[in-house]
Amino acid sequence: xxxxxxxxxxxxxxxxxxxxxxxxxxxxxxxxxxxxxxxxxxxxxxxxxxxxxxxxxxxxxxxxxxxxxxxxxxxxxxxxxxxxxxxxxxxxxxxxxxxxxxxxxxxxxxxxxxxxxxxxxxxxxxxxxxxxxxxxxxxxxxxxxxxxxxxxxxxxxxxxxxxxxxxxxxxxxxxxxxxxxxxxxxxxxxxxxxxxxxxxxxxxxxxxxxxxxxxxxxxxxxxxxxxxxxxxxxxxxxxxxxxxxxxxxxxxxxxxxxxxxxxxxxxxxxxxxxxxxxxxxxxxxxxxxxxxxxxxxxxxxxxxxxxxxxxx
Ligand code: UD1
Numbered sequence: 005x006x007x008x009x010x011x012x013x014x015x016x017x018x019x020x021x022x023x024x025x026x027x028x029x030x031x032x033x034x035x036x037x038x039x040x041x042x043x044x045x046x047x048x049x050x051x052x053x054x055x056x057x058x059x060x061x062x063x064x065x066x067x068x069x070x071x072x073x074x075x076x077x078x079x080x081x082x083x084x085x086x087x088x089x090x091x092x093x094x095x096x097x098x099x100x101x102x103x104x105x106x107x108x109x110x111x112x113x114x115x116x117x118x119x120x121x122x123x124x125x126x127x128x129x130x131x132x133x134x135x136x137x138x139x140x141x142x143x144x145x146x147x148x149x150x151x152x153x154x155x156x157x158x159x160x161x162x163x164x165x166x167x168x169x170x171x172x173x174x175x176x177x178x179x180x181x182x183x184x185x186x187x188x189x190x191x192x193x194x195x196x197x198x199x200x201x202x203x204x205x206x207x208x209x210x211x212x213x214x215x216x217x218x219x220x221x222x223x224x225x226x227x228x229x230x231x232x233x234x235x236x237x238x239x240x241x242x243x244x245x246x247x248x249x250x251x252x253x254x255x256x257x258x259x260x261x262x263x264x265x266x267x268x269x270x271x272x273x274x275x276x277x278x279x280x281x282x283x284x285x286x287x288x289x290x291x292x293x294x295x296x297x298x299x300x301x302x303x304x305x306x307x308x309x310x311x312x313x314x315x316x
Contacts, residue, residue, distance in 0.1 A: 005077070005119070005234045008033040012233075013072050013117075015064050015108060016081030018045030020184045020192075021123065021176075023053070024226045025079050030055025037075065039068050044085060049183050064104035069111045077233055078120040080108050083153075086190035087127060090149035091277040101152035109163045109171075117169070120160065121232045124173040124242065126218075128154040131280050138285035139175070139242050147277030161240035172238035174228055177246030177284045180304060181222030182311055193253060194219065194305070198312050201264035211274030213254035218246035218283045221299025231293040238292075246284025247297045259302065263309050 012029045016022040017038030022045065030036045035056045041063040050059065060071045064082040072078070083101045084090060090097035105122065112120055126137070127150035133141040145151045160171035184192050186199030197207050228245045232238060251259075261267050289295035 005236070007230070007233065010076040011035045011037065011074050013037045013039065013075045013078045014081065015039045015078065016045060016083065018042060018047055018049050019081060021179055021222055021225055022081040023049035023183055024222050025229050026050065026057060027053045028226050028230060030057050037071055039064060039071055040082060064108055065099060068107070069114060072111050072115055072117065075115065075117045076119070078108060078112060078117055079229055080105060080120055081123045083123070084149065087147050087149045087277050088275050089190050090147050090152070094148035097148050097152050102155050105156040105159055109159055112169050113163065113167050119170045119233065121229050122156055122160050122171060122173045124157050124175045125150065125153040126175050126177045126244065126246065126282055126284065127279065128175065135281045136248060136283040136285040137244065139244055139288055146279050157242055164240040170236065170238055171240050172232045173242040174232060174245045175242055176225060177218040177220050177244070177282060179222055179225050180219050182308065193256065194308070197257065197260045198309055201260050201267055202312055206268035206270045207257050208270050208272050209253055209257065210272050210278065213257070213271070214252050215278060216250040216252045216281050216283065218250040219301050220246045220297060221304045224297040224299055228289060228293060228295050231295065235293065243289040243293060244284040244286050245289060245295065246286055248284055248286050250283040251301065259305060263306065
Protein backbone atom coordinates (compact mmCIF):
# COMPACT_ATOMS: atom_id res chain seq x y z
CA UNK A 5 0.00 0.00 0.00
CA UNK A 6 1.22 3.46 -0.90
CA UNK A 7 -0.01 5.96 1.70
CA UNK A 8 0.22 8.99 -0.59
CA UNK A 9 -3.28 8.70 -2.07
CA UNK A 10 -4.98 7.14 0.94
CA UNK A 11 -7.49 8.34 3.48
CA UNK A 12 -6.07 7.58 6.89
CA UNK A 13 -7.83 7.79 10.27
CA UNK A 14 -5.61 8.42 13.31
CA UNK A 15 -7.46 7.98 16.61
CA UNK A 16 -5.51 9.80 19.30
CA UNK A 17 -3.94 11.93 16.56
CA UNK A 18 -3.41 14.91 18.88
CA UNK A 19 -1.43 12.80 21.33
CA UNK A 20 2.29 12.41 21.80
CA UNK A 21 2.73 9.45 19.43
CA UNK A 22 -0.39 10.00 17.31
CA UNK A 23 0.62 13.50 16.25
CA UNK A 24 3.93 12.17 14.90
CA UNK A 25 2.02 9.59 12.84
CA UNK A 26 -0.26 12.36 11.54
CA UNK A 27 2.80 14.39 10.54
CA UNK A 28 4.42 11.45 8.76
CA UNK A 29 1.25 10.38 6.90
CA UNK A 30 0.28 13.94 5.91
CA UNK A 31 3.89 14.50 4.85
CA UNK A 32 3.62 11.80 2.16
CA UNK A 33 0.32 13.21 0.91
CA UNK A 34 -2.25 11.09 2.74
CA UNK A 35 -5.60 12.63 3.66
CA UNK A 36 -5.62 12.42 7.48
CA UNK A 37 -8.70 12.33 9.70
CA UNK A 38 -7.98 12.79 13.40
CA UNK A 39 -10.35 11.63 16.13
CA UNK A 40 -9.25 12.77 19.59
CA UNK A 41 -11.12 13.81 22.74
CA UNK A 42 -8.17 15.94 23.97
CA UNK A 43 -8.10 14.25 27.38
CA UNK A 44 -4.40 13.45 27.09
CA UNK A 45 -3.86 14.82 23.55
CA UNK A 46 -3.30 18.52 22.85
CA UNK A 47 -4.38 20.40 19.75
CA UNK A 48 -1.13 22.39 19.84
CA UNK A 49 0.68 19.14 18.97
CA UNK A 50 -0.63 19.74 15.44
CA UNK A 51 0.97 23.20 15.18
CA UNK A 52 3.29 23.39 12.21
CA UNK A 53 2.05 20.16 10.63
CA UNK A 54 1.05 20.80 7.02
CA UNK A 55 -1.20 18.77 4.79
CA UNK A 56 -4.74 17.60 4.24
CA UNK A 57 -5.77 17.14 7.89
CA UNK A 58 -9.22 17.24 9.49
CA UNK A 59 -9.65 17.12 13.25
CA UNK A 60 -12.81 15.89 15.01
CA UNK A 61 -12.97 16.37 18.76
CA UNK A 62 -14.65 13.13 19.84
CA UNK A 63 -14.03 10.09 21.98
CA UNK A 64 -13.56 6.71 20.32
CA UNK A 65 -16.37 5.47 22.57
CA UNK A 66 -18.89 7.78 20.81
CA UNK A 67 -20.62 7.60 17.44
CA UNK A 68 -17.60 8.21 15.19
CA UNK A 69 -18.59 6.18 12.14
CA UNK A 70 -19.61 9.36 10.32
CA UNK A 71 -16.01 10.63 10.43
CA UNK A 72 -14.52 7.47 8.98
CA UNK A 73 -16.45 7.00 5.74
CA UNK A 74 -14.19 6.12 2.81
CA UNK A 75 -11.10 5.50 4.94
CA UNK A 76 -8.47 3.02 3.71
CA UNK A 77 -6.62 2.60 6.96
CA UNK A 78 -6.88 3.24 10.70
CA UNK A 79 -4.06 3.87 13.14
CA UNK A 80 -5.73 3.26 16.51
CA UNK A 81 -3.91 5.03 19.32
CA UNK A 82 -6.68 6.70 21.34
CA UNK A 83 -6.61 5.13 24.79
CA UNK A 84 -5.90 5.57 28.43
CA UNK A 85 -2.09 5.30 28.33
CA UNK A 86 -1.41 5.58 32.06
CA UNK A 87 -0.68 2.33 33.90
CA UNK A 88 -1.10 3.87 37.37
CA UNK A 89 -4.40 5.49 36.37
CA UNK A 90 -5.71 2.05 35.34
CA UNK A 91 -4.96 0.71 38.81
CA UNK A 92 -6.81 3.61 40.45
CA UNK A 93 -9.74 3.59 38.05
CA UNK A 94 -10.01 0.33 36.07
CA UNK A 95 -13.50 1.25 34.80
CA UNK A 96 -12.11 4.37 33.16
CA UNK A 97 -9.33 2.33 31.56
CA UNK A 98 -11.70 -0.37 30.29
CA UNK A 99 -14.20 2.18 28.97
CA UNK A 100 -11.55 3.85 26.85
CA UNK A 101 -9.38 0.91 25.90
CA UNK A 102 -11.87 -1.95 25.51
CA UNK A 103 -15.08 -0.20 24.49
CA UNK A 104 -12.96 2.18 22.39
CA UNK A 105 -11.26 -0.44 20.24
CA UNK A 106 -14.44 -2.44 19.84
CA UNK A 107 -16.24 0.66 18.61
CA UNK A 108 -13.44 1.46 16.14
CA UNK A 109 -13.36 -2.13 14.82
CA UNK A 110 -17.14 -2.09 14.43
CA UNK A 111 -16.80 1.08 12.32
CA UNK A 112 -14.14 -0.67 10.24
CA UNK A 113 -16.46 -3.63 9.71
CA UNK A 114 -19.49 -1.53 8.75
CA UNK A 115 -17.52 0.77 6.47
CA UNK A 116 -15.33 -1.95 4.91
CA UNK A 117 -12.10 -0.33 6.05
CA UNK A 118 -9.56 -3.02 5.18
CA UNK A 119 -6.68 -2.33 7.56
CA UNK A 120 -5.97 -1.29 11.15
CA UNK A 121 -2.68 -0.80 12.98
CA UNK A 122 -3.26 -1.03 16.74
CA UNK A 123 -1.01 0.52 19.38
CA UNK A 124 -0.66 -2.22 21.99
CA UNK A 125 1.81 -2.34 24.85
CA UNK A 126 4.56 -4.40 26.44
CA UNK A 127 2.50 -4.03 29.64
CA UNK A 128 0.56 -7.12 28.51
CA UNK A 129 3.52 -9.35 29.48
CA UNK A 130 3.83 -8.62 33.19
CA UNK A 131 6.75 -10.01 35.17
CA UNK A 132 6.53 -13.76 34.56
CA UNK A 133 8.50 -13.71 31.32
CA UNK A 134 11.98 -14.33 30.01
CA UNK A 135 13.91 -11.09 29.43
CA UNK A 136 14.56 -10.02 26.66
CA UNK A 137 10.95 -10.84 25.93
CA UNK A 138 9.74 -12.17 22.59
CA UNK A 139 6.16 -12.33 21.37
CA UNK A 140 5.76 -16.01 22.32
CA UNK A 141 6.19 -15.34 26.02
CA UNK A 142 3.12 -15.86 28.22
CA UNK A 143 0.68 -13.00 28.54
CA UNK A 144 0.27 -12.19 32.21
CA UNK A 145 -0.44 -8.49 32.78
CA UNK A 146 0.29 -6.84 36.14
CA UNK A 147 -2.23 -4.01 35.66
CA UNK A 148 -5.76 -3.41 34.34
CA UNK A 149 -4.05 -1.41 31.57
CA UNK A 150 -2.12 -4.53 30.49
CA UNK A 151 -5.39 -6.47 30.48
CA UNK A 152 -7.25 -3.89 28.41
CA UNK A 153 -4.43 -3.58 25.89
CA UNK A 154 -4.40 -7.36 25.43
CA UNK A 155 -8.17 -7.51 25.03
CA UNK A 156 -7.64 -5.06 22.16
CA UNK A 157 -5.26 -7.53 20.51
CA UNK A 158 -7.78 -10.33 20.88
CA UNK A 159 -10.47 -8.20 19.24
CA UNK A 160 -8.08 -7.38 16.40
CA UNK A 161 -7.39 -11.04 15.71
CA UNK A 162 -11.08 -11.90 15.94
CA UNK A 163 -12.02 -9.18 13.44
CA UNK A 164 -9.30 -10.42 11.11
CA UNK A 165 -10.66 -13.98 11.32
CA UNK A 166 -14.34 -13.04 11.09
CA UNK A 167 -14.29 -10.17 8.63
CA UNK A 168 -10.88 -10.22 6.92
CA UNK A 169 -9.83 -6.81 8.27
CA UNK A 170 -6.03 -6.91 8.16
CA UNK A 171 -5.08 -5.94 11.71
CA UNK A 172 -1.68 -5.72 13.35
CA UNK A 173 -0.73 -5.03 16.98
CA UNK A 174 2.43 -3.12 17.89
CA UNK A 175 3.54 -3.80 21.44
CA UNK A 176 5.37 -0.60 22.36
CA UNK A 177 7.94 -0.64 25.10
CA UNK A 178 8.61 2.80 26.69
CA UNK A 179 8.30 5.45 24.01
CA UNK A 180 9.99 8.83 24.43
CA UNK A 181 10.57 11.93 22.36
CA UNK A 182 9.28 15.38 21.45
CA UNK A 183 5.69 16.31 22.44
CA UNK A 184 5.67 13.99 25.47
CA UNK A 185 4.76 16.20 28.42
CA UNK A 186 5.90 15.85 32.00
CA UNK A 187 3.15 17.92 33.50
CA UNK A 188 1.09 15.27 35.26
CA UNK A 189 2.09 12.59 37.75
CA UNK A 190 1.13 9.80 35.32
CA UNK A 191 3.33 11.12 32.48
CA UNK A 192 6.26 9.15 31.08
CA UNK A 193 9.28 9.08 33.38
CA UNK A 194 11.67 10.73 30.90
CA UNK A 195 9.39 13.73 30.36
CA UNK A 196 8.86 14.12 34.13
CA UNK A 197 12.57 13.84 34.95
CA UNK A 198 13.62 16.39 32.30
CA UNK A 199 10.90 18.82 33.34
CA UNK A 200 11.85 18.49 37.01
CA UNK A 201 15.55 18.86 36.19
CA UNK A 202 14.88 22.12 34.38
CA UNK A 203 12.67 23.33 37.24
CA UNK A 204 15.38 22.22 39.72
CA UNK A 205 12.86 20.01 41.49
CA UNK A 206 13.75 16.63 43.03
CA UNK A 207 13.30 13.45 41.00
CA UNK A 208 10.84 11.02 42.58
CA UNK A 209 11.85 7.39 42.14
CA UNK A 210 9.21 4.76 42.82
CA UNK A 211 10.53 1.63 44.51
CA UNK A 212 14.30 1.05 44.63
CA UNK A 213 14.85 2.45 41.13
CA UNK A 214 16.33 -0.85 39.97
CA UNK A 215 13.34 -1.55 37.70
CA UNK A 216 14.42 -1.35 34.06
CA UNK A 217 12.79 -0.04 30.90
CA UNK A 218 13.52 -0.31 27.17
CA UNK A 219 13.18 3.27 25.88
CA UNK A 220 12.40 3.56 22.17
CA UNK A 221 12.35 6.83 20.23
CA UNK A 222 9.03 8.05 18.87
CA UNK A 223 10.52 8.42 15.36
CA UNK A 224 11.24 4.69 15.32
CA UNK A 225 7.74 3.90 16.57
CA UNK A 226 6.30 5.95 13.71
CA UNK A 227 8.34 3.97 11.17
CA UNK A 228 7.06 0.71 12.69
CA UNK A 229 3.50 2.00 12.19
CA UNK A 230 4.16 2.98 8.58
CA UNK A 231 5.81 -0.36 7.71
CA UNK A 232 2.90 -2.21 9.32
CA UNK A 233 0.43 -0.10 7.36
CA UNK A 234 1.99 -0.75 3.98
CA UNK A 235 2.73 -4.46 4.49
CA UNK A 236 -0.19 -6.66 3.48
CA UNK A 237 -1.46 -9.82 5.21
CA UNK A 238 -0.24 -9.28 8.75
CA UNK A 239 -3.46 -10.97 9.90
CA UNK A 240 -3.62 -9.95 13.52
CA UNK A 241 0.05 -10.58 14.19
CA UNK A 242 1.76 -8.81 17.13
CA UNK A 243 5.24 -7.24 17.15
CA UNK A 244 7.44 -5.92 19.94
CA UNK A 245 8.58 -2.37 19.28
CA UNK A 246 11.53 -1.47 21.49
CA UNK A 247 15.30 -1.33 21.07
CA UNK A 248 16.48 -4.58 22.64
CA UNK A 249 18.33 -2.86 25.49
CA UNK A 250 17.18 -1.31 28.71
CA UNK A 251 18.39 0.75 31.66
CA UNK A 252 17.26 1.11 35.26
CA UNK A 253 15.41 4.19 36.48
CA UNK A 254 18.39 4.96 38.77
CA UNK A 255 20.72 4.99 35.74
CA UNK A 256 18.25 7.15 33.83
CA UNK A 257 18.39 9.63 36.71
CA UNK A 258 22.23 9.55 36.50
CA UNK A 259 22.13 10.46 32.80
CA UNK A 260 19.67 13.31 33.40
CA UNK A 261 21.94 14.56 36.20
CA UNK A 262 24.95 14.45 33.89
CA UNK A 263 23.09 16.87 31.60
CA UNK A 264 21.38 19.07 34.21
CA UNK A 265 23.74 19.07 37.20
CA UNK A 266 23.19 17.59 40.66
CA UNK A 267 19.56 16.80 41.48
CA UNK A 268 17.88 15.64 44.64
CA UNK A 269 16.27 12.18 44.55
CA UNK A 270 13.30 11.17 46.65
CA UNK A 271 12.47 7.49 46.92
CA UNK A 272 8.76 6.66 47.24
CA UNK A 273 6.93 3.31 47.53
CA UNK A 274 6.78 1.25 44.34
CA UNK A 275 3.70 1.87 42.24
CA UNK A 276 1.09 -0.88 42.14
CA UNK A 277 1.02 -2.61 38.77
CA UNK A 278 4.59 -1.54 37.92
CA UNK A 279 6.59 -4.20 36.14
CA UNK A 280 10.15 -4.88 37.24
CA UNK A 281 12.22 -5.64 34.15
CA UNK A 282 11.31 -4.80 30.61
CA UNK A 283 13.46 -5.41 27.53
CA UNK A 284 12.17 -6.23 24.08
CA UNK A 285 13.32 -8.98 21.80
CA UNK A 286 12.66 -7.22 18.50
CA UNK A 287 13.76 -10.03 16.14
CA UNK A 288 10.29 -10.58 14.73
CA UNK A 289 9.74 -6.88 13.92
CA UNK A 290 13.21 -6.72 12.38
CA UNK A 291 12.52 -9.73 10.19
CA UNK A 292 8.93 -9.10 9.11
CA UNK A 293 8.63 -5.28 9.22
CA UNK A 294 12.26 -4.38 8.52
CA UNK A 295 12.18 -2.51 11.86
CA UNK A 296 15.52 -1.02 12.80
CA UNK A 297 15.65 1.48 15.68
CA UNK A 298 17.82 4.53 15.02
CA UNK A 299 17.32 6.77 18.09
CA UNK A 300 19.87 6.15 20.88
CA UNK A 301 18.80 6.87 24.46
CA UNK A 302 21.67 9.31 25.09
CA UNK A 303 21.22 11.13 21.75
CA UNK A 304 17.45 11.26 22.17
CA UNK A 305 17.74 12.58 25.73
CA UNK A 306 20.16 15.33 24.69
CA UNK A 307 17.83 16.39 21.88
CA UNK A 308 14.87 16.44 24.26
CA UNK A 309 16.73 18.32 26.94
CA UNK A 310 17.58 21.11 24.48
CA UNK A 311 14.00 21.18 23.24
CA UNK A 312 12.54 21.50 26.76
CA UNK A 313 15.17 24.14 27.63
CA UNK A 314 14.03 26.19 24.65
CA UNK A 315 10.43 26.01 25.84
CA UNK A 316 10.87 26.85 29.52
C1 UD1 B 1 4.81 3.16 29.85
C2 UD1 B 1 3.71 3.94 29.15
C3 UD1 B 1 2.59 3.02 28.76
C4 UD1 B 1 3.20 1.91 27.91
C5 UD1 B 1 4.24 1.16 28.72
C6 UD1 B 1 4.90 0.08 27.93
C7 UD1 B 1 3.61 6.30 29.73
C8 UD1 B 1 3.01 7.34 30.59
N1 UD1 B 1 3.24 5.02 29.99
O1 UD1 B 1 4.36 2.68 31.14
O2 UD1 B 1 1.61 3.74 28.02
O3 UD1 B 1 2.23 1.05 27.42
O4 UD1 B 1 5.25 2.09 29.10
O5 UD1 B 1 5.78 -0.62 28.75
O6 UD1 B 1 4.38 6.59 28.83
N2 UD1 B 1 8.82 6.34 37.55
C9 UD1 B 1 9.56 6.93 38.56
N3 UD1 B 1 9.37 8.26 38.79
C10 UD1 B 1 8.49 9.02 38.07
C11 UD1 B 1 7.73 8.40 37.04
C12 UD1 B 1 7.93 7.05 36.81
O7 UD1 B 1 10.35 6.26 39.25
O8 UD1 B 1 8.39 10.23 38.32
C13 UD1 B 1 9.04 4.89 37.28
C14 UD1 B 1 7.76 4.08 37.26
O9 UD1 B 1 7.41 3.65 38.56
C15 UD1 B 1 8.16 2.94 36.33
C16 UD1 B 1 9.12 3.59 35.34
O10 UD1 B 1 9.57 4.79 35.97
O11 UD1 B 1 8.83 1.92 37.04
C17 UD1 B 1 8.46 3.94 34.03
O12 UD1 B 1 7.25 4.61 34.30
P1 UD1 B 1 6.38 5.31 33.16
O13 UD1 B 1 7.22 6.23 32.35
O14 UD1 B 1 5.18 5.88 33.82
O15 UD1 B 1 6.03 4.12 32.17
P2 UD1 B 1 5.38 2.67 32.37
O16 UD1 B 1 4.57 2.58 33.62
O17 UD1 B 1 6.47 1.69 32.14
